[in-house]
Amino acid sequence: MKLKLNKIVVLVAITALSTLMSSCFKEEPLNAECDIEKAWVHVSNVDAYFYSPTDSLIEVISTEDKIVFNMRDGADITALAPQFVITDGATITPASGTVHDFSNGPVTYTVTSQDGNWSRKYTVECNRVSHYTTAVWNFDFEHFELDPSNESSYYIWHNTLPDGSLGNDWASGNAGFKLSMKFALPNEYPTSVLEDSYDGHGVQLVTRSTGALGQMSKKPIAAGNMFLGRFNVTKALTKTMEATEFGIPFTQKPLRLSGYYQYSPSTPFIDKNFNEYPDRIDAGDIYSVLYINHDRNGNPVVLYGDNVLSSDLIVAVARVASVNETNGEWVHFDIEYEYRKDIDEELLKERGYNLTIVFSSSIEGATFEGAIGSTLKVDKVRLTCETKE
Amino acid sequence: MSAWAATPNDNNRSNLQKFFHNVEGYGRLGYSIGGTAPMGMPAEIRKLNKFILQPNVSFGADLIKPASQHWGVLAGIHFENKAMHIDATVKNYHMQITQGGQTLEGRFTGKNDSHAVQWTFTIPVQAVYKFNDKWKLKFGPYFSYVTSCNFDGFAYDGYLRVDDPTGAKVLLGNTDEERGNYDFRDDVRKVQWGMGVGVDYFFARRFGIFADLNWGLSGFFKSSFKTLDQTLYPIYGTLGIAYRFK
Numbered sequence: 001m002k003l004k005l006n007k008i009v010v011l012v013a014i015t016a017l018s019t020l021m022s023s024c025f026k027e028e029p030l031n032a033e034c035d036i037e038k039a040w041v042h043v044s045n046v047d048a049y050f051y052s053p054t055d056s057l058i059e060v061i062s063t064e065d066k067i068v069f070n071m072r073d074g075a076d077i078t079a080l081a082p083q084f085v086i087t088d089g090a091t092i093t094p095a096s097g098t099v100h101d102f103s104n105g106p107v108t109y110t111v112t113s114q115d116g117n118w119s120r121k122y123t124v125e126c127n128r129v130s131h132y133t134t135a136v137w138n139f140d141f142e143h144f145e146l147d148p149s150n151e152s153s154y155y156i157w158h159n160t161l162p163d164g165s166l167g168n169d170w171a172s173g174n175a176g177f178k179l180s181m182k183f184a185l186p187n188e189y190p191t192s193v194l195e196d197s198y199d200g201h202g203v204q205l206v207t208r209s210t211g212a213l214g215q216m217s218k219k220p221i222a223a224g225n226m227f228l229g230r231f232n233v234t235k236a237l238t239k240t241m242e243a244t245e246f247g248i249p250f251t252q253k254p255l256r257l258s259g260y261y262q263y264s265p266s267t268p269f270i271d272k273n274f275n276e277y278p279d280r281i282d283a284g285d286i287y288s289v290l291y292i293n294h295d296r297n298g299n300p301v302v303l304y305g306d307n308v309l310s311s312d313l314i315v316a317v318a319r320v321a322s323v324n325e326t327n328g329e330w331v332h333f334d335i336e337y338e339y340r341k342d343i344d345e346e347l348l349k350e351r352g353y354n355l356t357i358v359f360s361s362s363i364e365g366a367t368f369e370g371a372i373g374s375t376l377k378v379d380k381v382r383l384t385c386e387t388k389e
Numbered sequence: 390m391s392a393w394a395a396t397p398n399d400n401n402r403s404n405l406q407k408f409f410h411n412v413e414g415y416g417r418l419g420y421s422i423g424g425t426a427p428m429g430m431p432a433e434i435r436k437l438n439k440f441i442l443q444p445n446v447s448f449g450a451d452l453i454k455p456a457s458q459h460w461g462v463l464a465g466i467h468f469e470n471k472a473m474h475i476d477a478t479v480k481n482y483h484m485q486i487t488q489g490g491q492t493l494e495g496r497f498t499g500k501n502d503s504h505a506v507q508w509t510f511t512i513p514v515q516a517v518y519k520f521n522d523k524w525k526l527k528f529g530p531y532f533s534y535v536t537s538c539n540f541d542g543f544a545y546d547g548y549l550r551v552d553d554p555t556g557a558k559v560l561l562g563n564t565d566e567e568r569g570n571y572d573f574r575d576d577v578r579k580v581q582w583g584m585g586v587g588v589d590y591f592f593a594r595r596f597g598i599f600a601d602l603n604w605g606l607s608g609f610f611k612s613s614f615k616t617l618d619q620t621l622y623p624i625y626g627t628l629g630i631a632y633r634f635k
Contacts, residue, residue, distance in 0.1 A: 026432035032481045032496065032554035062550075062558035118554050179493055179551070179559060212489025218566040234548075237569075238562040 030115035031089045036060050036122050038085040039067050049075045051129070051249075051351040054300045060122075061232050063175060065149060066106075066168075067124045070249070070351070077102040077126040089114030102126035129351065131251050133388070134162040139259075139357075139381040141203045144193055146186060153178055154189045157203070157226070169228050169248050176236035176243060177222045180213040190224035190361070194377050198260045198330050202379030205361040207266070207282070207370045218272045221372055223365025227358040229302075241305035241366060247291065247354030252385035253343050254355060257288050257318045258334035259381035261359075262326045266373030284323035284376040285363040286333065288383075290316040292347070293354040305366040308356065315341045315353065323363070323376065330379075357383070413453045415589075417467070417599065419629025421445035424473045425505045425540075425609045427619035436478040438500065443472035447627055453517050461517040463527055471625045472506040481554060484544060485616045486569035493569065494616075496554050499547010499561060505540045505609070507577065507623070509533040513585055523597075525589040530582060531603060538577040540609070543568040576614040581607045581623070589631060601627040 040057040043049045049071055050056050058067055071077065084096040092111045094100070100107045106123040113119065143158040143166055154174040158166040172191035177184070186192060187204075194204035205224025214220050217237060230245040265282035291313045295301050303311050309319075316337040347353065359378050362370025422445065449467030456462060479501050486493040515529030544561055545568045551557045561569050583605040591597030605623040 025430055025435065028435060029432045029480060033550065034555065035558075062556075113554065120555050175557065179557075180491060182493070211491050213486065213491040213493060216488045216570055217568075233557045234560055236559060238560045238567045 030113075031087055032113050032115050032118055033087040034090045034111040034113040034118050034120050035062060035087050036067065036084050036092070036109070036111060036120075037087070039069075039082055039124065041069055041080055041082050041126075043080070048072065052294065052300075054294070054298070055351075061230070062234055063149065065120065065122050067122055069124070069126045070129050071126050073128050073131065075126070075128055077128065080126060082124050084109075086111050087113065129249075129251075130161075130163060131349070132162040133252070135385060135387045137162065137383040137385065139383070140200065141193075141197075141379060142201050144201070147174075153182070153184070154186055155191070155193055170226055171229050171231045171244075172224075172226050173222060173231055173236075173244065175231055175233040177208065177210065179233070179236060180210040180219075181208075190222045191226050192224075194379070197377065198379035200379075202260075202377055203359070205284075205359055205376040205378070207362045207365060207372055207374040209372045215274060219368050220270065220272060220274050221362070221365070221368055221370050223360050223362035223370055223374075224376065225358065225360045225365065226378070228356045244305045244308075244366070245302045246289065246305075246308045246356040246358065247293065247303060248356070249293065249351040250290070250353055250355035251348055251351060253348065254288065254290060254316065254318070254337050254383055254385050256334060256336055256384040257357065257381070258332070258384070259286075260330045260332055260379050261286065261320075261323065262328065262330055262375075262377040263323050264328070264375050265325055266371040266375070269371045270369070272368040281324075282371040282374040283363045284374070285320075285358065285360040285365075286323055286376075286378070287317065287319035288337070288355065288357040289314055290337065290353055290355050292352060294352065302354070303356070308358070315339065315343065357381070408454070411455050413455075414634035415451045415453070415465075416632040416634065417447070417449050417451065417465075417629055419447045419469075419599070419601070419627040421447055421469065421471060421625040421627040423471065423623065423625030424475065425471070425507075425605075425621045425623045427621055431482075431619055433479050433482040434477050435480050437475060438478060439474075439476035439502075441474040441476075443470070443474055443506075445470045445472055445625070447629070449511070451513070455519070459519050461519060463513065463515040463517050463529070465513050467511045467513065468508070469511055469627075470506065470508050471623050472504075474502075474504045476500060476502045479547075481550075483618050484549075484569075485571060486544065486549075487571050487573070487616075493549070493551070495549045495551045495556055495559075497544050497547060497549045497561075497569070499544060501542060501544050503540070503542030505538075507538040507609075508536050509581070510536060511603075515585060515587075522594075523591050527585070527587040527589070527601070529585060531585045533581045533583075535577060535579045535581065539572075539574045540577055541570070541572040541574065543570045545569070573610065573614070573616065576610045576616075578607060578609065578611050581605055581609075583607065583623070587627075591631070591633065595633045597631045597633070599627075599629055599631050603627070 046053045078101045081099045106125040109122045144155045147156045157170040174189045190208045194202035207223045235243040263284045268276040269280040316339045318335045318337040361376040447469030451465030453463045481496045484497045511533040513531040515527040518526045545563045549559045585603045587601035589599045608620040
């Protein structure tokens with residue numbers, strides 16, 4: 001009898017505790033996200049529409065709300081039916097697979113989350129790619145704005161295309177910096193606008209501290225960077241090297257890269273663990289890479305922070321030998337592309353090459369080594385390309 | 390010495406003696422299991438992956454003053470640890486990664502490992518109902534002073550939507566460098582209170598076992614702390630052995 005009572009007490013206690021522990025789980029809430037994750041256009045004769053079949057499928061990154069299909073010059077875009085992979089349970093209007101005329105400009109789609117509480121608007125555009133034959137591309141950094149999708153926290157730049165229209169080919173790591181320093185002002189970001197530059201506005205790249213949050217995740221600095229390509233913030237805290245997607249399709253053969261820069265290295269030089277190296281002096285980096293944007297099996301390739309200067313797919317590199325202290329003076333650089341492989345003219349026309357131009361305020365910034373405060377100023381960059389008679 | 394001066398002293402002593410002649414003293418040693426948890430599990434918490442037992446010892450002394458044949462009053466002082474370590478899967482869970490005043494806030498879907506510790510001095514004040522020499526029921530409030538505490542953890546193997554479900558999607562991995570750490574120890578409430586209920590069973594004249602449940606009614610965090618959507622309450626059960634001094 002004694003034992004029984006004893007057991008009952010223990011049993012009651014255990015039951016009470018385990019009830020508390022599990023507190024019974026509720027039904028799974030409906031999904032709150034409302035993303036287009038992938039977009040593609042299915043056409044019977046894909047080669048008539050796209051330079052590469054892989055251009056017909058776009059992996060949309062979470063921060064993008066403009067989806068652009070790059071298509072052949074003469075492609076008929078009056079009746080296309082883009083299809084989408086969206087967040088599970090979400091709905092999209094107009095529906096995936098409905099036919100639209102894209103010749104009048106972008107079509108707007110709205111995705112609404114499964115729980116009905118959230119929605120995002122996307123524009124889908126079919127861009128018939130112009131083949132420029134410009135001898136010299138000008139990059140003057142005069143067209144910038146505060147990122148409209150991001151509560152106006154940092155600058156984004158638009159490049160002037162040879163026909164005078166504005167492109168979105170410049171990218172920076174500012175979105176990654178924002179993860180740790182959300183209260184930074186636009187000119188406190190690693191990549192910002194330089195007033196009174198060599199000529200009008202320029203771009204100012206400063207290696208910044210990412211504060212306690214960045215230090216915790218062993219990313220104590222963010223080098224100021226600017227490059228032709230795309231920044232994928234989704235990978236900024238994990239596969240950091242893959243966050244910088246270098247390169248845009250380019251259909252001309254680049255010959256020379258020139259421009260003006262100023263550099264001032266700061267101290268102390270630190271590594272990702274915040275160890276100081278009194279003997280090391282920070283340096284900037286200015287280079288450009290042309291590479292083949294598909295592998296042997298035809299899969300699209302984009303170069304990342306860890307292979308942009310080492311990949312087998314690289315065709316040509318132009319790099320300023322050393323970007324060191326300039327004592328407040330503007331220094332002119334003019335470098336030639338060194339070709340490692342011959343250019344395949346046919347592939348060039350078919351958008352088979354990617355070009356990137358990269359500026360960084362700390363040469364080892366990709367591995368979070370450098371000195372907080374090192375500053376690279378860049379302006380009036382010129383890209384000279386081969387022209388055919 | 391003067392007799393009149395000694396008299397009140399003697400009276401006092403006898404009053405004290407009178408008061409204490411039937412007071413029972415107990416020593417207790419226990420182990421607690423429980424959690425610092427919201428009232429009612431929010432739907433965003435999907436699954437408990439791990440519940441890691443913590444060194445939740447408690448020891449203390451109680452005095453019981455009988456007031457009638459069955460009823461009495463208990464007061465005591467306990468030193469105890471209410472710690473928990475859980476790993477849970479969450480979906481679209483509002484959270485904040487913090488370090489040195491910097492924050493990254495949003496909706497997290499993935500796994501969350503959190504660890505709470507609080508060493509407290511606790512004073513229970515309870516009514517006691519004594520069925521017989523073996524069985525007692527106890528019920529009443531307790532007050533705790535937190536002497537040292539911690540509440541930290543990390544989000545991992547998942548992704549954060551910055552600010553809200555339409556914000557930038559940022560993956561979090563499972564290494565020191567890829568996790569999202571947080572530490573809210575500075576926001577823990579120092580003085581807490583709650584209700585306790587318990588039962589004592591004495592299988593011998595001096596030795597017994599007990600089971601107590603202490604249900605926190607003041608939030609684990611200061612009321613100014615808004616990072617978590619739910620108020621967390623420390624709810625712990627204690628099992629242990631008791632010793633009757635007299």
